[in-house]
Amino acid sequence: MRILVVEDDAPLASFLSKGLEAEHYAVDIASDGEDARWLACESDFDLMILDLNLPKLDGIAVLQAVRPQKPSLPVLVLTGRSQLEDRVQSLDSGADDCLLKPFSFTELSARVRALLRRHPFTTETVLKIADLELNRIERTVKRAGKRIELTSKEFGLLEYLFRNAGHRITRSMIVEHVWNLSFDTGTNIVDVYINYLRNKIDDGFSPKLIHTVRGVGYELRCPVEGAA
Amino acid sequence: MTAASTSDQAAQRTERDLVSELFHAISQPLTALECGLELSLRRDKTATQLRARVKSALVAAKLLHQRLSEAKVLQDAAEPGDTSQAVALETLLLELREDFLPVAESAKVNLCLMCETATVRGNEARFRNGFFYLFEFLLRTCPSHRTVSIRARRASLTTLEISFRNCDLGGFEFPESMPSAAPPDLGWRVAQRTFQAAGGDLVLTQNQSGQFAGYVRLLLAN
Numbered sequence: 001m002r003i004l005v006v007e008d009d010a011p012l013a014s015f016l017s018k019g020l021e022a023e024h025y026a027v028d029i030a031s032d033g034e035d036a037r038w039l040a041c042e043s044d045f046d047l048m049i050l051d052l053n054l055p056k057l058d059g060i061a062v063l064q065a066v067r068p069q070k071p072s073l074p075v076l077v078l079t080g081r082s083q084l085e086d087r088v089q090s091l092d093s094g095a096d097d098c099l100l101k102p103f104s105f106t107e108l109s110a111r112v113r114a115l116l117r118r119h120p121f122t123t124e125t126v127l128k129i130a131d132l133e134l135n136r137i138e139r140t141v142k143r144a145g146k147r148i149e150l151t152s153k154e155f156g157l158l159e160y161l162f163r164n165a166g167h168r169i170t171r172s173m174i175v176e177h178v179w180n181l182s183f184d185t186g187t188n189i190v191d192v193y194i195n196y197l198r199n200k201i202d203d204g205f206s207p208k209l210i211h212t213v214r215g216v217g218y219e220l221r222c223p224v225e226g227a228a
Numbered sequence: 229m230t231a232a233s234t235s236d237q238a239a240q241r242t243e244r245d246l247v248s249e250l251f252h253a254i255s256q257p258l259t260a261l262e263c264g265l266e267l268s269l270r271r272d273k274t275a276t277q278l279r280a281r282v283k284s285a286l287v288a289a290k291l292l293h294q295r296l297s298e299a300k301v302l303q304d305a306a307e308p309g310d311t312s313q314a315v316a317l318e319t320l321l322l323e324l325r326e327d328f329l330p331v332a333e334s335a336k337v338n339l340c341l342m343c344e345t346a347t348v349r350g351n352e353a354r355f356r357n358g359f360f361y362l363f364e365f366l367l368r369t370c371p372s373h374r375t376v377s378i379r380a381r382r383a384s385l386t387t388l389e390i391s392f393r394n395c396d397l398g399g400f401e402f403p404e405s406m407p408s409a410a411p412p413d414l415g416w417r418v419a420q421r422t423f424q425a426a427g428g429d430l431v432l433t434q435n436q437s438g439q440f441a442g443y444v445r446l447l448l449a450n
Contacts, residue, residue, distance in 0.1 A: 085309060088353070100300070102293045153327050179327075181357060183301040185415045187364045189327075192334045 001116060002026045004045040006036040006062065007078070008054050016049065019105045020112070033057025040066045045073060047116055049108075052079045052090070060093050067094035074115040078103070098176075107170060110216070114164045114173065127162040130222040132201060132209055134162050141201070148200050153178070157193050158201070161210065161220035170217040194218055246302060253295040260288035298414055305358070305421035309351035314449035317380060317388065318343040320356060325378075328363050336372035337394075339363075343380040346388050347449040350426035355446075358422030361415035362392075362430070362444070368415075369440070370394040388448050393441035419444075 003025045007013040010031070017027045028045070030036040033054040040048055040062070048066070052059035063075060077095040079086055090098045097111050127134045131144045139155055141148045150158065157178050161169070175184040184190075194210060202208045211219045264285035268278055325341045332339040348355075366376045374394050383389035420430040423444050432442035 100297070102296060104290070104293065151326065151330075179360070180353075181360065183297060183418075185301075185361065185364070185418070187415070188368075189331050189364065192331045195334070196330050 001046045002028070002044070003112070004028050004030060004036070004039055004043075004048045006030045006033075006040075006048065006054065006059070007051045008032060009051075015105070016108070019109070023109060025112075031055075033059065033062045036062045037065045040073065041069050047112060048073055048075045049112070050075055050077050050095070052077060052086070060089065063090070063093045063095060076108075076111055076115055106216075107172060110168055110170050111173065113167045114169060117164060117167050127159070127165075129162065129165050129220060130207065130209060131205070134158060143201055143205050150197075150200065154193060154197055154200070158197055158220075161197075161218065165220045168213045168216050168219045174217065246299065250295070250299045253299070254292055257288040257291035257295065261285050261292060264288060301414070301418055302421060305354075305418045306425050307354075308425045308427075309354045311349060311351050311426065313352070314347035315350050315352045315355055316345075317348050317355070317390075317446070318345050320352065321359065321378070321380065321390075324356070324359050324363055327360075328367060331364070331367050332376070335367055335370065337367055337370045338375040339367065340375055340377045342378070343390075344382060344388070346380070346382065348388055348426075348446040349449050350428075350446065354422050354426070358419045359444075361422075362419040365413055365416045365419065366392060366394065366440075382448065383445065386448055388446050390444040390446070391441070392443065394439060 001024075003020055005013055005016050005020070005027055007016060007029070008031050013029050013031065017029055020027050028039060028043070030039050034056045036048075036050065036054065037057060039045075050059050050062060054062065057065075059077060059079075063077070066073065066075075075095045075097075077090040077098045078101060079090065079098060080101040087098045087100075096115055099108060099111055125135060125137050127136065133142045134155075135141075136159065141150055141155065141158065157174065160174065160178050164173075171190050172184050174190050175181050175187075179189070194212075198208075198210050202210055207223050209220055209222060211221060211223075213219050264281050267273075268281040268285065273281065321341055321343050325339060328339060366378075370376050371394070376392065376394050378390060378392045380388060380390040416430075416432070423430045423446065426446060428444060428446040430442065430444045432440055434440040
């Protein structure tokens, strides 16, 4: 997998590059917006990590220039801007995810894996793992052929778990993507919803599909066959 | 004129308080981080000691990260955002109530909501955030087997008041004489700053047995 890191802060770019290379990604670095636009449009990358505050051309302008030419390139935006609207603007401009600085490498790494994994799923109507099925158009869920009733938020949470099946997702990722909040104050709403979801899709069925990853978050996976 | 001046002074005081709290909150982990890294450079450390120092510095850095993130979210909450479109509050509150029903059920708390149909001035995404943190706070701090009751109605021609309280079967009236208490809770403070940024307010009073009552006041759109 080849990742383009667009970051003008040299020490941070170096940390990101070393960390990602240690996880066996090939990394290219662009230190300004013009280089980033050129590299992203002319080369094939599997993912772009894009800082918003860049010299020559800002991150949003890069995103707007790259998106029409590379509609399927997953983009993770890094921003030091804290306002709710900045996140919305990034996502509206074509970013797939947005990570607020400061961040930990663990969080970044989890999001990179999620984006690289998620991408092939985006056009699928029916998502499956083991005998669990989620139909994104009909908004229905079945386990072993039996229909399971979910509330709108439970469905959104399960769909997010599905899109990242086989990969750990952090509580922050769930809070941001399912509840659209920019910050996790330590609310237990995620744990409560996961418990409700477990009761509905795992209780009375085998194997269990929703797993707690201690100190990180949760993961949807089939322990026997792996993600289908 | 006087009201505007008082409002400006209150805003300046809030910002001063935020900076002061931020300084206090980051000084401890920053000191731990700096001292830990300085000690790590001393040559007489074994690999094990060095690793322990780095671990300790990482803990301090994560705490620093947390404090800065909290400061950012508080600062962001003080921005009104785009307020060009009125917000249909009834729909927003009913959606949030549905989202929080599982949380209420798991806390063994009854969550009741009554809302007049009304539109208010402000930004929908920010109000959703503010009410999310308010609902979360109310349910988290409510003792089990009680009811969190929320009622939104016009308080005047220009103001909508969303009053809330937790109560047992005997009920609990809003104690006007009690001083308002701003809990040192991040979610609460995010909610308060969100409503204040929209020209409204959030006030809470709480007694010693854990009962509370309070209100959010927002400006009607028309």
